[in-house]
Amino acid sequence: MxxxxxxxxxxxxxTNGHLDIIERTANIFDNVIVAVSNNPNKDHLxxxxxxxxxxxxxxxxxxxxxxxxxxxxLIDYIREQKAExxxxxxxxxxxxxxxxxxxxxxxxxxxxxxxxxxxxxxxYVYLSSSIIREVSELGGCIEGLVPENVIPKxxxxxxxx
Numbered sequence: 676m677x678x679x680x681x682x683x684x685x686x687x688x689x690t691n692g693h694l695d696i697i698e699r700t701a702n703i704f705d706n707v708i709v710a711v712s713n714n715p716n717k718d719h720l721x722x723x724x725x726x727x728x729x730x731x732x733x734x735x736x737x738x739x740x741x742x743x744x745x746x747x748x749l750i751d752y753i754r755e756q757k758a759e760x761x762x763x764x765x766x767x768x769x770x771x772x773x774x775x776x777x778x779x780x781x782x783x784x785x786x787x788x789x790x791x792x793x794x795x796x797x798x799y800v801y802l803s804s805s806i807i808r809e810v811s812e813l814g815g816c817i818e819g820l821v822p823e824n825v826i827p828k829x830x831x832x833x834x835x836x
Contacts, residue, residue, distance in 0.1 A: 677705025679758035680791075683749050686711055686726050687719045688825045689733055690807055692799030696764040699793060701740050708756055709734070711744040720808055720832055733822035750784040761790040766800050808833065 680700055686693055686709070701707045711726050713719070721729070723744050730742045745752040753761065761781060763774050771792075778790035795802075802820060811817050811829045818826065 678760065679706040679708065679756060680704040680760040680762050681708045681710050681749075681753055681756060681758045682762040682764075683710040683712055683745075683752075685714050685717060685719065685804065686730060687717070687721055687804045688726065688807060688821060688829060689730050690799070690802050690804060690821050691819070692764065692766065692795045692802040693804075694733055694822055695796050695799055696762065696793050697734060697740060698737070700762050701737055704760065705739065706758075707737075707740045707762075708758065709740060709742045710749075710752060711742065712749070713744070713746055721828070725828070729822070729825050729828060732824040748784070750781055750788060753788050754785065759788060761788060763790060763792050764795050765792050766795050766802070 680703070682697060682700055684693065697707065697709055709730055711723055711730065713723050719726075727742050727744055734740050734742070743756075749761065761778070763778070765771060765774060774792060781788060781790060807817055807821055807829070812833045817829065821829070
């Protein structure tokens with residue numbers, strides 16, 4: 676077993692920006708765990724089980740990628756998985772401050788675990804799960820912005836084109 680990296684997030688829903696980071700992470704690390712969190716500070720549209728299922732369907736061709744869910748501190752989960760790396764995606768400078776703060780706290784909690792930041796491709800810089808939910812809710816087209824399997828699930832939950 677090689678080095679394991681964990682890509683955590685709420686993925687509510689997974690976007691093509693997330694998928695880009697997942698695929699590129701899989702090109703770098705031997706094992707990748709996409710870890711779906713339940714952030715108590717967020718109202719999730721999809722249940723944790725639905726989010727895990729959508730990600731599993733979107734990455735079906737990648738055997739080196741595992742999808743899991745966790746509660747509690749990310750650092751505790753990383754230790755349980757015997758991983759060494761946290762992968763975080765950055766879209767714009769505005770993401771950096773919050774991500775830097777989280778990475779610094781994680782480093783304080785466990786100095787052996789590293790966080791790496793991966794810039795999303797330019798075509799996904801504006802993309803977030805919340806904007807996908809909003810556009811879908813208002814009837815806008817989200818094709819090409821989320822994996823194909825996500826579109827019918829979003830339509831079922833909130834409607835849209």
